[in-house]
Amino acid sequence: MSNPTSFQDNLFHHARWRRNLGAALERYNTWRKQYSLDDPNSTNTLLGMIENLSSDRVTLAFVAEFSRGKSELINALFFGETGIRLLPSTAGRTTMSPTELFYDENEGSYIRLLAIETRLEETPLNALKQEPQRWKQINFDPNAPDQMQEAFKELVAVKQVTKAEAEQLGLFDERLAAEYGVENSTHIEIPRWRHALISFPHPLLKEGLTILDTPGLNALGSEPELTLNMLPNAQAIIFVIAADTGVTKSDMEMWTHHVNKATKAGRQGLAIVMNKIDLMWDDMTSEGNYQEAIQSQVAITAKTLGVSEDFIFPVSAKQALLAKIRNEPDLIQRSRIDEIEKYLAQDIIQQRQKILMDSIEKDIGFLVTESFNLVEHNYAKSSKQLAELKQLDFDNKEMIANLVKDTQQQQEIYLDNIAQFKQSREEFALQFSALTKALSPKRVELLIKASKHEISKSLTTHGMKQTMRKLFDDLRELLQDCVESTQATQAMVKKIHKQFHDDYGFQEIEPKLFKIDSYQATLEQLFDDGEDFRKSTRITLTEQSLVVKKLYDTLIFKAYDIINLANKDAKTWGRNVLSPLMHQIIAYKKQLEDRMVVLGSSIESKENLAENLGRLDRELNLIITQRNELNAIVKEIEGETSLFTKNASFLINDISRSYVDFL
Numbered sequence: 001m002s003n004p005t006s007f008q009d010n011l012f013h014h015a016r017w018r019r020n021l022g023a024a025l026e027r028y029n030t031w032r033k034q035y036s037l038d039d040p041n042s043t044n045t046l047l048g049m050i051e052n053l054s055s056d057r058v059t060l061a062f063v064a065e066f067s068r069g070k071s072e073l074i075n076a077l078f079f080g081e082t083g084i085r086l087l088p089s090t091a092g093r094t095t096m097s098p099t100e101l102f103y104d105e106n107e108g109s110y111i112r113l114l115a116i117e118t119r120l121e122e123t124p125l126n127a128l129k130q131e132p133q134r135w136k137q138i139n140f141d142p143n144a145p146d147q148m149q150e151a152f153k154e155l156v157a158v159k160q161v162t163k164a165e166a167e168q169l170g171l172f173d174e175r176l177a178a179e180y181g182v183e184n185s186t187h188i189e190i191p192r193w194r195h196a197l198i199s200f201p202h203p204l205l206k207e208g209l210t211i212l213d214t215p216g217l218n219a220l221g222s223e224p225e226l227t228l229n230m231l232p233n234a235q236a237i238i239f240v241i242a243a244d245t246g247v248t249k250s251d252m253e254m255w256t257h258h259v260n261k262a263t264k265a266g267r268q269g270l271a272i273v274m275n276k277i278d279l280m281w282d283d284m285t286s287e288g289n290y291q292e293a294i295q296s297q298v299a300i301t302a303k304t305l306g307v308s309e310d311f312i313f314p315v316s317a318k319q320a321l322l323a324k325i326r327n328e329p330d331l332i333q334r335s336r337i338d339e340i341e342k343y344l345a346q347d348i349i350q351q352r353q354k355i356l357m358d359s360i361e362k363d364i365g366f367l368v369t370e371s372f373n374l375v376e377h378n379y380a381k382s383s384k385q386l387a388e389l390k391q392l393d394f395d396n397k398e399m400i401a402n403l404v405k406d407t408q409q410q411q412e413i414y415l416d417n418i419a420q421f422k423q424s425r426e427e428f429a430l431q432f433s434a435l436t437k438a439l440s441p442k443r444v445e446l447l448i449k450a451s452k453h454e455i456s457k458s459l460t461t462h463g464m465k466q467t468m469r470k471l472f473d474d475l476r477e478l479l480q481d482c483v484e485s486t487q488a489t490q491a492m493v494k495k496i497h498k499q500f501h502d503d504y505g506f507q508e509i510e511p512k513l514f515k516i517d518s519y520q521a522t523l524e525q526l527f528d529d530g531e532d533f534r535k536s537t538r539i540t541l542t543e544q545s546l547v548v549k550k551l552y553d554t555l556i557f558k559a560y561d562i563i564n565l566a567n568k569d570a571k572t573w574g575r576n577v578l579s580p581l582m583h584q585i586i587a588y589k590k591q592l593e594d595r596m597v598v599l600g601s602s603i604e605s606k607e608n609l610a611e612n613l614g615r616l617d618r619e620l621n622l623i624i625t626q627r628n629e630l631n632a633i634v635k636e637i638e639g640e641t642s643l644f645t646k647n648a649s650f651l652i653n654d655i656s657r658s659y660v661d662f663l
Helices: 007-034 040-055 070-078 116-120 145-156 163-168 174-179 217-222 224-233 249-263 287-305 317-326 329-335 337-390 397-438 441-457 461-504 517-534 537-542 545-576 579-604 606-638 645-662
Strands: 058-064 099-102 110-115 136-139 158-162 187-191 193-199 209-215 236-242 269-275 312-314
Touching: 007 040, 007 337, 007 606, 040 337, 040 545, 058 070, 058 224, 058 249, 058 337, 070 209, 070 236, 070 269, 070 317, 070 337, 110 116, 110 145, 116 193, 116 545, 145 193, 158 163, 163 187, 209 224, 224 249, 224 517, 224 545, 236 249, 236 337, 249 287, 249 517, 269 287, 269 337, 287 312, 312 337, 317 329, 317 337, 329 337, 337 579, 337 606, 397 461, 397 545, 397 579, 441 461, 441 545, 461 517, 461 545, 461 579, 517 545, 579 606
Parallel strands: 058 209, 058 236, 099 193, 236 269, 269 312
Antiparallel strands: 099 209, 110 136, 110 193, 158 187
C-alpha cells in the first residue's frame, strides 16, 4: 500500500484495493469454471466473498458524553470542505439520538428518523432498519447548504413527556436523577427520535466510510444494541473527552462499560481524542509551557484509563474546522487535527485490509489449496503416464494386449470402488445430517421461546439473569453436542480419503476442519459482555425493567445469530469437504480412458498412435498453463502478502523442474 498522508487519500486507495481484489476473485472463479473445477457450493462461496468486498464499509464510531465536541470533531475530520457544520454542534444544539452517516446509492440523499416510542417494541434495531416505512424520511438537496442545515435540525429535536412516560421508555429514573442532580419536575425532556440514518453523497461516504455518532452515556446505557452490537462491529472507536475537564465520572463509566469492553478483543482500532485544547491557548504562556501542559494532561488521561499515551490525541476540533473552511495551514497545524487524521489514514485502513484478507483466507483458503493440490496431482499423474506410454514397445503386440487387459481390470476395480464411494458418501450424508440437526434453527428457536416466556414472567433483574444463564447453558450444551458429531463426521471423511489414497494413489488431502470452539467462545463472551452491561452504574441504580428486557432481547438475538452462523458454516463445510476427492476421481477416470485410447490406437495404426500421444502432450502443456494462470491469479489476490503461496509455492518449482526433466 502506498503511503498517502490524508485519510481521504487512503480511503480512496482502499476502495481501489477492494475493487481490484474483487476482480481477482472473479478471475479465480472464472478459472475454476474454465477447467471444470467449480461446483455450486464453491461458486456461491466465491460470489458471496465478492459481494461482501463490494459492500464492505469502514465504520468509525464516535463516542462521548455531551459537550465534549464530538460532532464538531466529525465535522472537522470529514466535512470541513463543505463550508458548513453538517452535524449540529453549537452550544445547546447537539445530536440527541445515535446517528449513522453513509451513502445509499439506490435511494440518494435523505434523513430517516425512528420514533422514540419504538423502544417499547421487541423488534431489534437492525430489523427496523429493513423497514423504511417505519421511519420518517426527509429528502434534501446535497447542493443546497441552507436546505441541509434545516433538515439536520431534526437531529436535535426533543419533546416533553411525563415522568411516567419517560420511565416507561426507560429514559428516566428518580434515583438516577438524584444521583446526577437533576431537578425534580413533572415533565421530562427526552429525544424525539430513537435513531437517525443519514445518506449523504460525500466522496468519503461514497467510497465506503460509515460514521456512527453516539449521543452520550444515556443513549449507550439505554440501548444495549449500541454497546453489544454496533460498537463491537465498528472498525475503530474514537472516544472523545475534553481537555479542560479531563476524565469525568460519566466519562469513566462510559469508558469502563462501553468503550473498553467493545475494543478489548483487539480487532478494532482505538483513539482517545482529548478535544478543546484551544481552551488552553494563552498568549501569556510560552509555547514550551503550553506543550508541557498538554503532555501532562495526556499522561494523566493515559494513567486514568489504563492505556498507552500513543492512543491519546490532543485536538482542537473547533479550530480545525475553522482552519479548513478558511484554508489556514498554520491553524490546522496548531489544532493538531493532522495527528488523528494520520492515525485513521494509516493504522485503521491497514487494519481493515488485514481483517478482509484474514476473512478471505478463512472462507476460500481451502479452495485455493485444493486448486494447487489438484493441479500438481494431475500433472504428476499425467506426466508419469505419458512418459510410460512413450517408452513402450508398441511393436510388441502381446505386451500391448496385456496392458489393455490390465487397464480394463483397473477400470472394473475403479467402477466397483466408485460404488463403494457412493455408499460411503451416503453414510457421510447421514452423519452430517446429525450435525446439522444438532444446530437446527428450530431447535434453537424452541430454547429461545421457552427462555423469553420465563423472562416475561420474571419480576426482577435477578430472575431475568437466571433465565438468561440457563438459556446460555442450554446453547452451550447444544454446541457441545455438536463436537461428537463433528469428530465422527471428520473421521469418516478422513477414512474415505485414505481409502482412495491406498487403493489408487490419490493425494491424501487433509480435509478442512469444522470447529465448534470458536462459536462457544463467542457465545460465552456475549453473555459476559451482557453481564457487564447489566452491572453498569446506570442499570444497577435503576433496575429499569425495560432496559434490562431490551438487554436480554439483544443477547437472545445475537445468540441466535451465533448458532445460525455455526449452522451455516457447518453446511458449507459439509458440502465442500469431499470436493477435492471428487475432482481427483474425475481426473483418475480420464487418465484410465486416455490410457485405453492410446493402447487401442497403437493396434490400429502408428498414425493414430502418434496423434493420441500428441494430444496427451498438449494436455500436459495445458496443465502447466493452468498452473501458471492460477499462480498469477493467486498473486493478485495476495498482493504483498503470502496467504496461500507460502504453503504451495513449492508446487511451482516442482512442476517446472519435473517438466524440464520429462522433456
